[in-house]
Amino acid sequence: MKQDKISILKQYLPEQSAPIIAAWIDDYACEFKISKTRNTKLGDYRPPFRGSHHRISVNYNLNPYAFLITTVHEFAHLVAWNAHQNRIKPHGTEWKNTFKKMMLPFFELDIFPLDVKKAVVSYLQNPAASSCADKDLYKTLKRYDAPKEDxxxxxxxxxxxxxxxxxxxxxxxxxxxxxxxxxxxxxxxxxxxxxxxxxxxxxx
Ligand SMILES: [Zn+2]
Missing domain, CATH: 2.30.30.30 (SH3 type barrels.)
Known part of the structure; x- marks a missing residue:
């Protein structure tokens, strides 16, 4: 049920972004999993294999902004894969342009605090930025982690x-x-x- 999906996603994402991500999950027939922590990866994308669905997983313990950006990052892999399959580099120009375009609705909703927005924009402008976990970007996102036990x-x-x-x-x-x-x-x-x-x- 779509409504259930939205209310689950709202526990992890900034509220206004949940309906958009729920729609993507349906539209792209993606198996979306919220997974337990993996230290090395924030999220993961697997292309369809022998008739299976696209698969995306995102770590459950990211703060809402990091969760959203990671989710969009992985969906950009999905969309780029649909257009180019294995003919492109994972974080090459095609992926980057796709990611940029897919971030737009969230910029328009004004979901991000200014420092996060700036970090995302400079991440997208930096041609050297190529990893799933850009250091500067995630350092900024870290500021929004809940304080550890007070x-x-x-x-x-x-x-x-x-x-x-x-x-x-x-x-x-x-x-x-x-x-x-x-x-x-x-x-x-x-x-x-x-x-x-x-x-x-x-x-x-
Ligand atoms: Zn990636």
């Missing part, structure tokens, strides 16, 4: 900074006494001693 240890909190425990109690970190830290509970004004490795969250 839990840290009391020893990492700066003096006088406030932090909370999982139960919500708020403290202010003071000085170290031997192996533990003195912390003042904000609400009660009481002093406590904390193990340096206690897991806490910073109060922003």
């Amino acid at each position: 839990v840290l240890h009391v020893e990492d909190v700066l003096e006088n900074q406030h932090f909370t425990l999982p139960n919500g109690r708020e403290f202010k970190k003071l000085n170290k006494i031997r192996t533990r830290f003195r912390c003042l509970e904000v609400k009660t004004g009481r002093m406590y001693l904390f193990n340096p490795l206690a897991e806490v969250k910073l109060v922003s």
Whole structure:
């Protein structure tokens, strides 16, 4: 069902782009898979073989912008393959022109933040850019990865900074006494001693 496809894709892609990608999957009769992490590849395209479908897979843990750009990258391989089969280089002129054209609808929807847009444009203009994972482009995309766990240890909190425990109690970190830290509970004004490795969250 197309609607199901769109709602699944929305979990991975910028929302407005999901209907377009869902339509591509149907129009190009592509077997589209969201796959578990592979460290070496962000995505993958396999041309049809002995009557099978085109196959594309994209890593599930990319941030939405990286997921979209990787998806368009792989679809550009599909479209270029339909037009030229094996007669072209994987990231040659034909692929690049196809990729450029296929990025247009997303530029028109104004989906990308400015720095990502600039990085994509310069990626497309750079004739040397040829890999599936252009360094500059993906360095920019990395900025949009969700921050890793915001839990840290009391020893990492700066003096006088406030932090909370999982139960919500708020403290202010003071000085170290031997192996533990003195912390003042904000609400009660009481002093406590904390193990340096206690897991806490910073109060922003
Ligand atoms: Zn590629």
